[in-house]
Amino acid sequence: xxxxxxxxxxxxxxxxxxxxxxxxxxxxxxxxxxxxxxxxxxxxxxxxxxxxxxxxxxxxxxxxxxxxxxxxxxxxxxxxxxxxxxxxxxxxxxxxxxxxxxxxxxxxxxxxxxxxxxxxxxxxxxxxxxxxxxxxxxxxxxxxxxxxxxxxxxxxxxxxxxxxxxxxxxxxxxxxxxxxxxxxxxxxxxxxxxxxxxxxxxxxxxxxxxxxxxxxxxxxxxxxxxxxxxxxxxxxxxxxxxxxxxxxxxxxxxxxxxxxxxxxxxxxxxxxxxxxxxxxxxxxxxxxxxxxxxxxxxxxxxxxxxxxxxxxxxxxxxxxxxxxxxxxxxxxxxxxxxxxxxxxxxxxxxxxxxxxxxxxxxxxxxxxxxxxxxxxxxxxxxxxx
Numbered sequence: 001x002x003x004x005x006x007x008x009x010x011x012x013x014x015x016x017x018x019x020x021x022x023x024x025x026x027x028x029x030x031x032x033x034x035x036x037x038x039x040x041x042x043x044x045x046x047x048x049x050x051x052x053x054x055x056x057x058x059x060x061x062x063x064x065x066x067x068x069x070x071x072x073x074x075x076x077x078x079x080x081x082x083x084x085x086x087x088x089x090x091x092x093x094x095x096x097x098x099x100x101x102x103x104x105x106x107x108x109x110x111x112x113x114x115x116x117x118x119x120x121x122x123x124x125x126x127x128x129x130x131x132x133x134x135x136x137x138x139x140x141x142x143x144x145x146x147x148x149x150x151x152x153x154x155x156x157x158x159x160x161x162x163x164x165x166x167x168x169x170x171x172x173x174x175x176x177x178x179x180x181x182x183x184x185x186x187x188x189x190x191x192x193x194x195x196x197x198x199x200x201x202x203x204x205x206x207x208x209x210x211x212x213x214x215x216x217x218x219x220x221x222x223x224x225x226x227x228x229x230x231x232x233x234x235x236x237x238x239x240x241x242x243x244x245x246x247x248x249x250x251x252x253x254x255x256x257x258x259x260x261x262x263x264x265x266x267x268x269x270x271x272x273x274x275x276x277x278x279x280x281x282x283x284x285x286x287x288x289x290x291x292x293x294x295x296x297x298x299x300x301x302x303x304x305x306x307x308x309x310x311x312x313x314x315x316x317x318x319x320x321x322x323x324x325x326x327x328x329x330x331x332x333x334x335x336x337x338x339x340x341x342x343x344x345x346x347x348x349x350x351x352x353x354x355x356x357x358x359x360x361x362x363x364x365x366x367x368x369x370x371x372x373x374x375x376x377x378x379x380x381x382x383x384x385x
Contacts, residue, residue: 050118059381061107064090064102065228068244078145079144080144084097093227102308116154128143161317172366177290190307193296199291204289211292212283232246247374292363305359
């Protein structure tokens, strides 16, 4: 946005705030959510029993649209059952809940790492009452048991858990990613998946173009984009009230909201400035990608999706340790009709032509550091037996 227009907006905001007795300086410095970010500060330190302590880290795991789909039934200080909150699915863009299950896999990996760090081995029994089919149900995703083990060696990746972010900013195109860094990233993926990546050449540009086009088409699909718009939390008050979904916070965005330039109606209207800014952001994201990493599985069962999620969490922590940024670019992997062309193209590019499935695709680069994503408190995502 041009400087002159921005100053006009700030000036308008000053007039609005003056009528309420709030100074613009106070407004700017008080836009950061507090309660919604507490889980990042409380992880580990606020809990005495090993199960809650490990879960307090697990709830910080990356997940689609920040829906935080986990619900944990606590049975004892070392036993629990993980289920999926069926009210947190994404039926339009994730009709078979593949991405939701991947998010639960991220949760399980971070849970296991946190348990190890506290001297416990995490025994995870997947789908103890059977693997769900195309649609998820209320049956358990996993049974969790912690076993004290004085000989266990913590995963060195875990120390980066509180610094991990999903960074959607434009990436620095003056800073390349080395092949050595890419190797370091893919080698932590684990044995149940295959991971690949690219940091230069034609394939990098092809993936930039493909991810840009797929993301644009998702935004231009009214039904698919409405799912995102409905989950947008605009400003500190909305974020504090619902610390999930897509957070649009900070002084600048809240200023736009105050003067009527940023609201759900504007965001969903293809003729609005807010909608066009969203499309421009897509270009900034995809076309500044300085590398991509992907995770494949041999088939597309629920266990393979869990494995992909666990692998993604490990890769995200390794990316963090290297000082890099990462953002999932999953639109081309989605199974709803508008993505069919991109789905076929990405699989022809990144698989061997068999039943192999690309489960995750993410862009890499260097970027300005960002704050963590809001989270529901652990007490809201657990139930005591």
